[in-house]
Amino acid sequence: MLKNLIKKNLIAPITALSLLTLSAPSLANIYIGAGAYKSETEGVPANDDEEVSAFFLGYNIVDSNIFMFSVEGGYYDLGSFKGTANGDDYKSEAEAYTIAGVAYLPVGPFIELYGKVGIAMVEGETVINGDKYSDDGEEAFGGLGMSIDILDTVDIYAEYLVFDNEIESEMAGVGVRLAF
Template sequence: MLKTSVKKTFLTPIAALALMGISNQAIADIYIGAGAYQSETEGVPTNDDDEVSAFFLGYNFIDTNIFMFSVEGGYYDLGSFSGEAYGSNYKSEAEAYTVAGVAYLPVGPFLEVYAKAGVAFVEGETVINGDKHSDDGEEAFGGIGMSIDILDTLDIYAEYLVFDNEIESEIAGVGVRLAF
């Protein structure tokens, strides 16, 4: 499913994060997260949404009371859509492996707002009347979100992301983030 170059490109930041985990302080700055999202796309003729998932791993480079910055690698299912339109049967599905920078701004003792931007390595396929079309490529993506700090190590977040791929995917969802 994944092309070798995409695997290497995606796994390089993850390997770098793993190597940084040698000291206790570096381990304390690593986080993982997962969420449930609603996916919507503009590139296929449908009004359906799809429920999808996402997983990510990140590292906090800057963590102060006024600003935080991290880098994360993630996987986002962008959805699967099918149906009939304009006399054609179609099916479209896509997923993305991402590398992003995330800038956080605390707005209270338990609330943070953030912006996320980076590169998405998208793998997609659209089939119209049996003709397959690949939607693979490297595209920009970004979004905004907010998180509530439940404990020092557990956050609940909500975010909205836009992927600038051929089928113009948008996802919105909620999830949990666990810091070590």
């Protein structure tokens, strides 16, 4: 009787746990990354540039030897610029939260080329002579990059990104991506 009671009470939890395990995304397809970028903007006077950071989290949907595709969410500091130009005092700062698709093409055993395209939710503000202008909105962004695979779970990457926002941000940077 005790054997039947244990058997009946364990079947449901084991079945539920098995179904959850099969339906949950694999941790092996998740990656995180961070990088240091040089940000440049065309929309503020004097065409300043600055060092900024970025962080992202991604999930590999397709991972084969000839093509890889992932979705990625990220945060990019687009920079903070201030100065005087043409007699006007200005200050501009912006950041972007992104959702993107990333397509990778392996070109060797350790090197991948990739393209990234997505939507950026930009939050920005420009102040010229005390007058504030909001640069908030959803804009397209995209870029190209190259990564070098080290130890199969660590990538060193370099990429160039363009944000089609009011201040026309461009970024070039390097960073590290860790796969789980």
